Amino acid sequence: MxxxxxxxxxxxxxxxxxxxxxxxxxxxxxxxxxxxxxxxxxxxxxRDYTGPNGILTEARKRKRRNVAVDEGYWDDGLYKSITNxxxxxxxxxxxxxxxxxxxxxxxxxxxxxxxxxxxxxxxxxxxxHGNDFIELCSNEDCCDREVFRDFVTYAAGDTYKTTNPLGRHVTGRACPHCASPNSLLDTCVDFKEMPDGAPWGVNPVHQMGRAQxxxxxxxxxxxxxxxxxxxxxxxxxxxxxxxxxxxxxxxxxxxxxxxxxxxxxxxxxxxxxxxxxxxxxxxxxxxxxxxxTYDPAEDVVIAKAVPPHPHEPIADWHITRDTASSAVRG
CATH class of the missing domain: 3.40.50.1220 (TPP-binding domain)
Structure with missing residues (x-):
């Protein structure tokens, strides 16, 4: 051609x-x-945030009806749809x-x-704003800082790190490359954070400098x-x-x-x-x-995904490998 x-x-x-x-x-x-x-x-x-069926739109409707909106609502509303x-x-x-x-x-x-x-x-x-399926090792001596997962990288039961004693963004998993315990960080930028700020610094995911x-x-x-x-x-x-x-x-x-x-x-x-x-x-x-059309066999994230060590915390949301849903949507 x-x-x-x-x-x-x-x-x-x-x-x-x-x-x-x-x-x-x-x-x-x-x-x-x-x-x-x-x-x-x-x-x-x-699901988007502000569309007719958006997560934020639904949360506002619930608030008007005096229905509580807890963290589980946000988690399931977004991350279940992301992995599917x-x-x-x-x-x-x-x-x-x-x-x-x-x-x-x-x-x-x-x-x-x-x-x-x-x-x-x-x-x-x-x-x-990060990648839900990539963790970064915070050990500066680690030769390979990225870790791909086939699940959302937030630690189960502590999605927004509000109670994590190890600190915000710490997933509680060890780096498979350098074996440093509790060294992995999720890469998702939260409200009031900057992609080029703490705790990540320059990394292969956010690339704020290249974007600028x-x-x-x-x-x-x-x-x-x-x-x-x-x-x-x-x-x-x-x-x-x-x-x-x-x-x-x-x-x-x-x-x-x-x-x-x-x-x-x-x-x-x-x-x-x-x-x-x-x-x-x-x-x-x-x-x-x-x-x-989408082919799970060609999915880069699935191909590079590293399983967690036994007994490490893991989120409930995993990438769906159902080939029946593998056609391009839209």
Whole structure:
């Protein structure tokens, strides 16, 4: 198959506001960054936070009915759906766009690990809020700090570390590489924490530094399933008052998401459409193969997962290996 050029000679002023126009933008771009949020995972079976059936929406309804919302509600509402989910057409489409050189970097605000499970090269990925299936060893002498699991890495019975005497993020498991007891940390960034802050420091998961570098180089940022509200706390190329980020229109913004977007007035394209359908049409416009179906045998997280030592704490939520649910959803 003949590969299309990265840049097009077509004029931006003649575009229509649709998936094919987005494909043209991507072809014209010299450095494209995709920013992904919860909206790309809902078709995979993961509940979002603020949608009609979102976890936060339901919690607010319960509060109005004076129904208690304990930690178990949050745990089961999110982590059960994360472990039952599979990568969507958008996840596989992003993996293909990166592989074929149309997208240079992906910044994810999701902790569901679906980008990694889709086969996306992690050299092109920052998981700013962590990965539910990866632990990090806090022993600085450890030669291999990452540990993949096929279960949610929070310690069972103490999901938010509110009572853990070992401290926040400590999972209670020993590192299989260096055998240091209680040295493993989950990688999920909690409220009021920063991806480049304590206790992790620089690591292969969050990659805040690489995300910042990518945003500074970008001449096109495409938000997929994200309002960009959270990301604006880290970097905002369209903030006119920021000495570091205020670049005006030198970086174009496009968005594929339901609802409003931060800096929406800067959007050259805004699609309130199903993200998977838009992705299929973008791939077709770029003459790329349709998205593949999910195969558990090709799942990177499952392949690299290390079982815990006997009697170590383990969460109740495990990745589902049922091949009957292995078709791409959405």
């Amino acid at each position: 003949e590969e299309l050029p990265r840049r097009s000679t077509r004029s931006a002023s003649t575009r229509s506001n649709g998936p094919e126009a987005l494909a043209t933008l991507i072809m014209e771009s010299k450095f494209t960054v995709f920013v992904t949020g919860a909206g790309i995972s809902t078709n995979g079976g993961i 989910a599979t990568p969507t057409a958008t996840h596989f489409g992003i993996q293909s766009l990166v592989e074929h050189g149309f997208v240079d970097y992906v910044i994810s605000q999701n902790e569901d690990g679906l980008h990694v499970r889709s086969g996306l090269d992690r050299e092109n990925l920052s998981e700013l 570098d990518a945003m500074k180089r970008a001449d096109l940022v495409v938000a997929w399933g994200s309002s960009l509200d959270v990301l604006a706390n880290y970097f905002d190329p369209w903030d006119p008052e920021s000495e570091e980020w205020g670049r005006g229109t030198s970086c174009r913004l496009a968005a594929v998401t339901m609802g409003r977007v931060c800096d929406e007035e800067q959007c050259v394209i805004k699609l309130d459409s199903d993200v998977d359908e838009v992705m299929r049409r973008v791939l077709a416009a770029l003459q790329l193969q349709p998205v593949k």
